[in-house]
Amino acid sequence: MNKKIPLWRRPGTIGANILVLAVSLLAIFPLVIVLVTAFTPQNETIAYPPELIPSTFTLDNFAGVFERIPVWDQLANTVMMSVGVTFFSLILNSMVAYALAFIDFKGRGLLFGLLIATMMIPFQSLLIPLYKMLSEFGWIGTMTGLIVPRAADVAGIFLLRQFFIMIPKELRSAAMIDGASEWKIYWRVMMPNATAGLLTLGIFNFVGNWNDMLWPMVMTNSAEDRTLTAGLALLNGTAQGVIPYGVTMAGSLISVAPLVIMFAIVQKRFIEGVATAGLKG
Amino acid sequence: MTTNPVVESAALESAGKVPRKRRRQRTYNFQRHANRTGWLFAAPGLAILLAFVFYPAGYAFWISLTDSSGLNEPTFIGFDNYVEAFTDPDSLNAIWNTVIYAVAYTPIVIAVALFLAIFLNRKDLLFRGGQRTVIFMPFIISMAVAALSWSFIINPNTGLMPYWFSKIGINLPDLLNDTTWAMPTVIFVAVWKNFGYFMVIFIAGLQGIPSDQYEAASLDGANAWQQFTNVTLPGLRPTMTYVIIVAVNTAFQTFDQIYIMTNGGPLRSTETIVYRVYVEGFSNFNQGYASALSFVLMAITLTIGLIQLSISRKQERDLV
Numbered sequence: 001m002n003k004k005i006p007l008w009r010r011p012g013t014i015g016a017n018i019l020v021l022a023v024s025l026l027a028i029f030p031l032v033i034v035l036v037t038a039f040t041p042q043n044e045t046i047a048y049p050p051e052l053i054p055s056t057f058t059l060d061n062f063a064g065v066f067e068r069i070p071v072w073d074q075l076a077n078t079v080m081m082s083v084g085v086t087f088f089s090l091i092l093n094s095m096v097a098y099a100l101a102f103i104d105f106k107g108r109g110l111l112f113g114l115l116i117a118t119m120m121i122p123f124q125s126l127l128i129p130l131y132k133m134l135s136e137f138g139w140i141g142t143m144t145g146l147i148v149p150r151a152a153d154v155a156g157i158f159l160l161r162q163f164f165i166m167i168p169k170e171l172r173s174a175a176m177i178d179g180a181s182e183w184k185i186y187w188r189v190m191m192p193n194a195t196a197g198l199l200t201l202g203i204f205n206f207v208g209n210w211n212d213m214l215w216p217m218v219m220t221n222s223a224e225d226r227t228l229t230a231g232l233a234l235l236n237g238t239a240q241g242v243i244p245y246g247v248t249m250a251g252s253l254i255s256v257a258p259l260v261i262m263f264a265i266v267q268k269r270f271i272e273g274v275a276t277a278g279l280k281g
Numbered sequence: 282m283t284t285n286p287v288v289e290s291a292a293l294e295s296a297g298k299v300p301r302k303r304r305r306q307r308t309y310n311f312q313r314h315a316n317r318t319g320w321l322f323a324a325p326g327l328a329i330l331l332a333f334v335f336y337p338a339g340y341a342f343w344i345s346l347t348d349s350s351g352l353n354e355p356t357f358i359g360f361d362n363y364v365e366a367f368t369d370p371d372s373l374n375a376i377w378n379t380v381i382y383a384v385a386y387t388p389i390v391i392a393v394a395l396f397l398a399i400f401l402n403r404k405d406l407l408f409r410g411g412q413r414t415v416i417f418m419p420f421i422i423s424m425a426v427a428a429l430s431w432s433f434i435i436n437p438n439t440g441l442m443p444y445w446f447s448k449i450g451i452n453l454p455d456l457l458n459d460t461t462w463a464m465p466t467v468i469f470v471a472v473w474k475n476f477g478y479f480m481v482i483f484i485a486g487l488q489g490i491p492s493d494q495y496e497a498a499s500l501d502g503a504n505a506w507q508q509f510t511n512v513t514l515p516g517l518r519p520t521m522t523y524v525i526i527v528a529v530n531t532a533f534q535t536f537d538q539i540y541i542m543t544n545g546g547p548l549r550s551t552e553t554i555v556y557r558v559y560v561e562g563f564s565n566f567n568q569g570y571a572s573a574l575s576f577v578l579m580a581i582t583l584t585i586g587l588i589q590l591s592i593s594r595k596q597e598r599d600l601v
Contacts, residue, residue: 013405020400024415027477030430031418033441037433046439092326105319106312111327118334120586124534124555125575128344128562129337132351149333152326182318211423213537214555218563229423236429236541245433252426263421267414274417274478275485 034256037249038062045245061250068247069231070224071254078210078227078255081146086205088151090198096157098186101164102172119154127218134219141225146216150209156201159277163197164190200273203266210259228255345572352566362573372574374549375557376581382468382553383532390472390528391521394479399513401480402487413484417477424474428541431470432457457543460550467551470538475531479524486520487513522593529589533582554578 037045038061040054065071096115100108130149131140139145167190175185191198216230223234228251235251236243263270345362349355366372400406401413419427434442437455446453456466490512498508514521536555539545545552545560554574562571 013403016400016403016405017407020397020406020412023397024412026473027416027419030427030434030473031422033434034426034430045433048439048444050439050441050444052441092329095322096326099319099322103315103319103322106316108319111323114327114335115330118330120579120583121334121338122530122534122575122578122582124536124558125341125572125579126334126337127558127575128351128568128572129340130333131563132340132344133333133337148329152329154330157326182322186322207421211425213423213425213540214559218559229425232423232425232429233540243432245439248429249433252429256422256426259421260418263418271413271417271481274481 031256031260034249034252037245038253039250040246042244042246045249061246062254064244064247065235065251065254069234069251071228071231071251073224074226074228074231075254077143077146077216077225078229080143081216081227082206082209084143084147085150085209086202088147089153089156089205090202092152093156093201094160094191094194094198095186096152097160097164098190100157101161102169102185102190103182115154115157124214127214131218139219141220141222145219146227150215156205159201160194160197163194167193196273196276199269200277203270203273204277207259231255341572341575344569345576347569349569349572350566351562351568355569358569362570363577365570366573366577371549371552372557372577375552375554375574376577378464378549378551379533379535379553379555379578379581381464382471382535383529385465386468386471386532387525387528389468390475390479391524393472394476394524395483395517397476397480398483398487399509402484413481417481419474419476420478424537425541427474428470428538431466431473432542435466458547460547463543463547463551467538467542470542471532471535474538475528479528482520482524483517486517489520490516522589526589529585530582533578533585554581 036052036054039057039059041056041058041060042064044051044054044056096111099105100111134140134145134149137145139148171189171193172185175189180189210227211229212227213229213233216227217233220226220230223231226234232248232251232255235248344355346357346359347355348358348361397416401409401416403409406412434440435453435456437443437453437458443453454462456462494512494516495508498512503511534555535553536559539551539553539556540559543551545556555578558571558575558578561567561574
């Protein structure tokens with residue numbers, strides 16, 4: 001439609017482009033700062049006037065991170081917790097969702113009501129009793145303690161249920177006539193048909209747990225047991241009132257880099273997933 | 282819904298294929314089987330929710346009625362903690378701050394996201410996909426990193442932003458150490474962190490609006506603003522409900538950025554409910570009191586949740 005009119009004669013287009021470009025720059029700016037500052041010598045991070053590009057690049061900050069926090073332990077914890085919660089929640093949530101979507105069982109309404117009530121309870125209200133429970137179980141600072149309480153969640157159940165009810169019911173009837181067991185229908189027929197939903201929930205859970213700070217901060221006692229995001233809180237500790245920005249940014253970079261790389265790879269599906277999940281809210 | 286066993290077997294019976302007695306037996310088994318498998322499928326997930334959400338919720342209520350410190354043998358003190366929560370100026374301040382935060386954050390983030398979504402939906406935008414990705418990026422990184430980075434950028438002594446502003450003649454205050462500016466700054470960072478997420482949801486919503494509605498409107502002589510209010514906004518109503526629910530809920534659960542950026546300061550001007558629950562429960566060891574505070578949070582979210590539910594029900598009725 002607009003193809004034949006040159007760009008400079010379309011003020012609306014130019015205005016829109018400038019505006020959106022400005023927002024994009026604002027969105028990316030703090031991330032650029034993290035990247036650059038991570039390689040900036042400590043004395044330059046606190047120099048005045050501040051410069052965007054440092055005079056020299058250094059790896060000292062990364063050495064500083066490894067000195068202050070057990071990076072490898074925390075990275076392993078982050079991966080284990082994110083993968084663990086994602087894995088279990090995909091299985092457990094999809095089973096509940098399957099029952100809700102396909103099986104006409106007595107008490108389904110009751111289960112629905114129970115789940116909606118659960119959704120209203122803010123997670124923070126449970127922190128103290130959960131801490132007490134996990135201490136009694138001896139789960140504080142263990143992977144079990146970090147993962148098991150999160151192995152199912154109502155939002156995930158409802159999200160997957162939405163994907164399940166879009167699958168034609170005839171598929172289930174056909175499988176039943178073929179004599180497939182309920183488990184087989186769930187695992188072999190419905191799960192492969194709900195890949196988009198599983199992927200969306202999986203990415204949400206993975207990113208959410210990777211980035212979570214409060215839960216691992218409260219449920220662990222030692223630095224070795226923390227995840228990287230919660231470990232960052234340790235880096236930020238002001239020694240003599242001066243925040244070691246170079247080291248903090250290097251730590252930040254280590255904690256976000258894997259996610260950002262993953263996002264770059266699955267970017268299209270992630271954004272689509274967010275969009276569809278949102279629409280069905 | 283799929284195969285109604287009663288209807289099916291009744292049909293078989295009327296066709297004279299199944300003897301009456303056997304039919305009853307079969308129907309019974311079928312339903313019983315469904316009841317059993319239904320609960321069996323739900324059981325593992327439900328067990329987790331009962332053990333780690335329902336039970337602790339009850340437990341939290343019990344703790345809130347005691348003087349538990351997390352270390353002592355708790356004594357029952359009735360509703361004293363609740364009375365304190367509503368009379369202690371620090372807690373009232375935290376509740377007030379959280380409400381201010383939610384009331385400011387929600388409309389701002391929605392307006393910015395909607396505005397951006399409309400622009401990024403234009404076909405004449407250069408690098409559309411790339412810019413969507415970039416604007417979505419802050420949502421991927423943790424609030425901890427976002428908060429650290431912004432704290433660095435706006436640091437009055439060494440930050441780039443105050444320096445650049447001073448070059449054009451504007452002297453920025455020490456944003457995070459100024460009781461007037463700390464809260465707006467924290468809200469700004471939250472908006473920056475999340476507008477990309479809501480933008481993507483709005484774009485999906487916009488693409489669900491049929492383009493002939495716009496054509497009809499422009500034939501009727503509607504200008505851009507009239508098209509926005511008469512076509513876009515009504516078309517986005519279900520999206521809007523979802524976005525408001527998510528935005529309000531996350532606003533009430535703000536913790537990470539407060540912990541990293543301000544520690545509730547200066548002079549408690551950015552202390553939120555969750556931050557206070559954390560401090561009282563895990564630093565000051567007033568776990569009974571912290572639990573009472575978290576129940577106040579629950580009461581607030583519950584009230585908002587019920588209001589939202591009734592609004593969205595009403596909207597559904599309007600749409601039908």
